[in-house]
């Protein structure tokens with residue numbers, strides 16, 4: 001993670017977070033460990049709780065024990081998750097790094113500021129009467145492009161393929177939701193040789209999908225055609241009883257949205273009058289009344305984390321570089337309560353560090369070009 005490493009080296013010299021108490025509710029993975037080390041290098045005291053019990057890497061949690069308080073183990077239940085959040089809150093954090101908004105919701109009254117990294121978390125925070133500023137790192141362009149489009153795009157397919165071992169080429173893959181993540185899933189599925197259908201509720205995004213060359217249609221129609229279904233809407237019930245009724249025998253259902261509500265699991269169970277059994281680790285076969293079988297991957301939980309290893313390290317490098325710079329910004333800036341955009345200069349800083357890590361050089365504007373671009377004079 002060269003981008004984060006370069007920030008950590010600067011933090012070691014400048015100590016911008018000296019004595020600041022940082023609490024983080026994030027996936028406990030090796031990449032998160034690097035973020036924790038960068039924050040520590042900046043002088044912060046760090047406590048970490050697992051944002052999702054299925055993504056926790058216990059070896060990482062243990063290895064981090066010497067630099068941070070770590071709560072949560074793989075497979076923890078909801079009560080253990082709540083205990084982790086409560087433990088972070090009791091440490092009276094000044095800055096909270098969150099993935100889903102539960103930590104910020106529990107601590108916003110005492111925080112100097114928060115940082116939220118998912119769409120779902122931001123939806124919740126915008127609906128709240130926030131007492132502190134929160135930086136929407138999820139909406140920074142570097143995050144959107146890297147994490148959501150390329151990271152989730154690749155790792156979602158990785159999770160489905162690892163769990164089911166299916167060949168994507170020649171199959172029809174239906175993506176429900178063509179936001180940043182849905183775009184990535186659709187793009188990579190096409191690259192793997194699948195025919196891709198997009199289902200949307202937003203006409204602009206649906207139009208964009210069509211212009212990209214994907215088939216666009218209502219989910220009820222796509223239900224009859226798809227071999228693999230991926231939900232990434234951030235909402236609930238994108239796939240439900242009416243869709244299950246129409247699906248082909250052997251259809252694979254996976255969710256890459258944050259919560260396990262995008263595939264209606266209660267309706268799936270109710271439709272499975274022929275029984276439910278595990279046919280592979282992380283793959284449940286639901287037998288419908290007429291004998292058709294629907295295969296649910298990773299219990300409808302976020303498939304790229306539950307069935308694969310989440311985003312590749314170079315993707316998280318960019319995301320966590322933004323988080324580290326956002327924490328530094330919060331420690332130094334005086335922002336009012338509410339959700340704020342990440343300042344564009346942080347976005348550009350991360351992109352520049354990433355390009356440097358890739359060994360890619362780019363042009364700079366000449367003095368003459370800068371003058372031209374900042375002038376109001378009529379163009380010749």
Ligand SMILES: NC(=O)c1ccc[n+]([C@@H]2O[C@H](COP(=O)([O-])OP(=O)(O)OC[C@H]3O[C@@H](n4cnc5c(N)ncnc54)[C@H](O)[C@@H]3O)[C@@H](O)[C@H]2O)c1
Nearest residue numbers: 118119120177179180181200201202232233234256257258
């Ligand atoms: N798995 C991961 O690693 C990962 C990474 C980033 C985001 N996410 C999650 O993925 C979800 C989507 O995130 P995003 O950033 O793409 O959000 P987004 O808001 O950019 O896109 C969601 C899209 O879904 C559409 N939509 C909503 N309801 C729909 C429905 N019933 N049918 C069809 N389309 C519908 C919306 O119009 C929108 O275009 C969120 O839950 C987010 O937290 C997961």
